[in-house]
Amino acid sequence: MCGIVGILGQGPVAGSLVDALKRLEYRGYDSAGIATLENGKLARRRAEGKLRNLEALLREQPLNGSVGIGHTRWATHGRPTENNAHPHATDKLAVVHNGIIENFRELRDELIAKGHEFVTQTDTEAVAHLVTEAINHGLSPEQAVAISLPRLKGAFALALLFAGEDNLLIGARRGAPLAVGYGEGGEMYLGSDALALAAFTDTITYLEDGDWVILRRGSAEFRNEANEPVFRAKLKTQASAFLVDKGNYRHFMAKEIHEQPEVVARTLAHYIDFSTGTVRLPFELPFDAKKLTGLTVTACGTAYYAGLVAKYWFERFARLRVEIDVASEFRYREAPLPDEGLMIVVSQSGETADSLASLRYAKAHGQKIVGVVNVPTSTIARESDVAAPTLAGPEIGVASTKAFTCQLTVLAALAVALGRARGVLDAASEQRLVNELMVVPGLLAEALKLETGIEVLAHQLGKATDVLYLGRGTSYPLALEGALKLKEISYIHAEGYAAGELKHGPIALIDEQLPVIVIAPTDPVLEKTVSNLQEVSARGGRI
Numbered sequence: 001m002c003g004i005v006g007i008l009g010q011g012p013v014a015g016s017l018v019d020a021l022k023r024l025e026y027r028g029y030d031s032a033g034i035a036t037l038e039n040g041k042l043a044r045r046r047a048e049g050k051l052r053n054l055e056a057l058l059r060e061q062p063l064n065g066s067v068g069i070g071h072t073r074w075a076t077h078g079r080p081t082e083n084n085a086h087p088h089a090t091d092k093l094a095v096v097h098n099g100i101i102e103n104f105r106e107l108r109d110e111l112i113a114k115g116h117e118f119v120t121q122t123d124t125e126a127v128a129h130l131v132t133e134a135i136n137h138g139l140s141p142e143q144a145v146a147i148s149l150p151r152l153k154g155a156f157a158l159a160l161l162f163a164g165e166d167n168l169l170i171g172a173r174r175g176a177p178l179a180v181g182y183g184e185g186g187e188m189y190l191g192s193d194a195l196a197l198a199a200f201t202d203t204i205t206y207l208e209d210g211d212w213v214i215l216r217r218g219s220a221e222f223r224n225e226a227n228e229p230v231f232r233a234k235l236k237t238q239a240s241a242f243l244v245d246k247g248n249y250r251h252f253m254a255k256e257i258h259e260q261p262e263v264v265a266r267t268l269a270h271y272i273d274f275s276t277g278t279v280r281l282p283f284e285l286p287f288d289a290k291k292l293t294g295l296t297v298t299a300c301g302t303a304y305y306a307g308l309v310a311k312y313w314f315e316r317f318a319r320l321r322v323e324i325d326v327a328s329e330f331r332y333r334e335a336p337l338p339d340e341g342l343m344i345v346v347s348q349s350g351e352t353a354d355s356l357a358s359l360r361y362a363k364a365h366g367q368k369i370v371g372v373v374n375v376p377t378s379t380i381a382r383e384s385d386v387a388a389p390t391l392a393g394p395e396i397g398v399a400s401t402k403a404f405t406c407q408l409t410v411l412a413a414l415a416v417a418l419g420r421a422r423g424v425l426d427a428a429s430e431q432r433l434v435n436e437l438m439v440v441p442g443l444l445a446e447a448l449k450l451e452t453g454i455e456v457l458a459h460q461l462g463k464a465t466d467v468l469y470l471g472r473g474t475s476y477p478l479a480l481e482g483a484l485k486l487k488e489i490s491y492i493h494a495e496g497y498a499a500g501e502l503k504h505g506p507i508a509l510i511d512e513q514l515p516v517i518v519i520a521p522t523d524p525v526l527e528k529t530v531s532n533l534q535e536v537s538a539r540g541g542r543i
């Protein structure tokens with residue numbers, strides 16, 4: 001997901017829009033565009049590739065409007081062409097969008113049936129027509145946005161500009177960040193992060209998830225998801241310290257947890273072509289997948305648990321035997337490795353010493369290396385045959401959160417890609433898996449809404465001295481990761497177990513004092529997990 005800016009200015013804003021987009025370049029993008037109001041009429045300039053292409057276009061065909069929106073796009077739906085670049089527009093409005101509108105197909109069909117003409121492959125265009133439809137029925141822009149937002153599914157941020165409305169911008173946030181900035185003389189800004197607004201102002205308000213905002217010069221009116229007027233505080237930011245800016249959050253870890261819908265969507269967009277429902281790796285596999293007999297995964301800590309989840313996926317979707325070990329063990333084991341084998345090393349920093357040593361051992365023993373890393377310039381990235389980047393952004397919190405979910409995202413895409421390359425996963429199954437991946441950012445945003453309830457639980461759990469985590473299948477490594485996180489952050493002793501192992505020992509610990517956290521999604525092993533829960537509750541355990 002990329003960059004959004006919006007400016008309600010006093011003079012021409014095109015130059016400032018592009019400057020702000022430049023400060024968002026670090027997020028990566030494949031095309032860019034802006035829209036302004038020229039004498040009340042919408043005008044757009046869009047270009048493929050780098051911002052200098054957009055700048056060149058603007059030199060030839062300048063825009064002078066004093067209100068506008070801009071976007072750097074990281075294509076998820078439709079190729080990175082000029083036509084698919086944002087803003088997307090109708091005769092009533094222009095919109096820029098970060099993220100994914102999951103139900104765009106339904107909306108598109110519905111709106112086409114009502115006579116709207118779609119001209120791009122993007123999911124975003126559905127938003128433009130949806131709001132336009134409401135305006136065509138006589139609603140004001142604000143009312144039209146208010147009734148349209150609840151119809152959108154997924155994780156996204158939006159900025160909208162309306163024809164004939166020289167003193168209005170509307171922003172909305174669900175699962176992807178958005179901030180309002182307050183400038184001199186009533187100038188107002190919208191930006192997908194504080195850095196985009198850094199040159200204009202140091203006074204900003206972060207929208208809470210689900211919020212939307214009506215901006216006019218000198219005023220910002222915030223509404224929550226239920227469309228109730230809400231107060232959102234102004235903060236002073238230190239843009240220079242943006243990378244260490246905690247936003248609205250008390251801790252970096254909390255901020256990074258909340259970034260997950262955005263960064264997972266961003267990572268997905270790097271590996272998946274949503275329009276065709278297929279995996280599209282950003283690199284060539286450096287080996288013949290059909291000849292692979294097995295693969296070795298090595299990592300430390302949380303990254304190791306990501307690998308352990310992926311073991312289930314590589315086995316199931318790519319029919320590959322997986323050997324996995326923590327790197328601090330693997331590097332000294334002198335493990336025999338298969339001819340023409342593959343090693344996957346998972347590391348957030350890409351500098352984890354034991355993982356690097358394991359990589360070098362494997363390389364010396366003829367393995368091809370795929371490094372799943374968050375820092376593309378790291379040693380592991382450089383020494384791997386291919387680096388598969390997670391696009392989590394800087395992770396400042398010591399306990400890994402968003403990097404973990406991004407690692408899972410990349411590993412899932414790799415498992416599907418290997419399944420296809422090995423001829424063991426058919427196109428229909430690939431499509432089904434990709435569709436399931438596509439809804440993950442939206443589901444993450446949903447899950448984050450449980451925070452208040454979880455906080456209540458946390459106060460109860462805080463009194464415990466020990467906690468047990470249980471899960472089966474891919475939920476088993478998640479139980480291990482949950483226990484690790486609890487130990488690391490709360491200093492409460494916790495253990496993760498495969499739920500089926502409960503009866504082989506740990507059951508002796510269960511009494512009224514012991515909270516048991518069970519990860520039990522609706523999957524083929526749910527029934528079995530439920531039986532384990534019965535054993536726990538029979539002994540008075542708190543589930």
Ligand code: GLU
Pocket residue numbers: 001002003072073074075076077078084097098099100101122123124
């Ligand atoms: N899903 C939208 C598109 O493909 C927005 C992508 C983005 O976040 O830049 O155009």
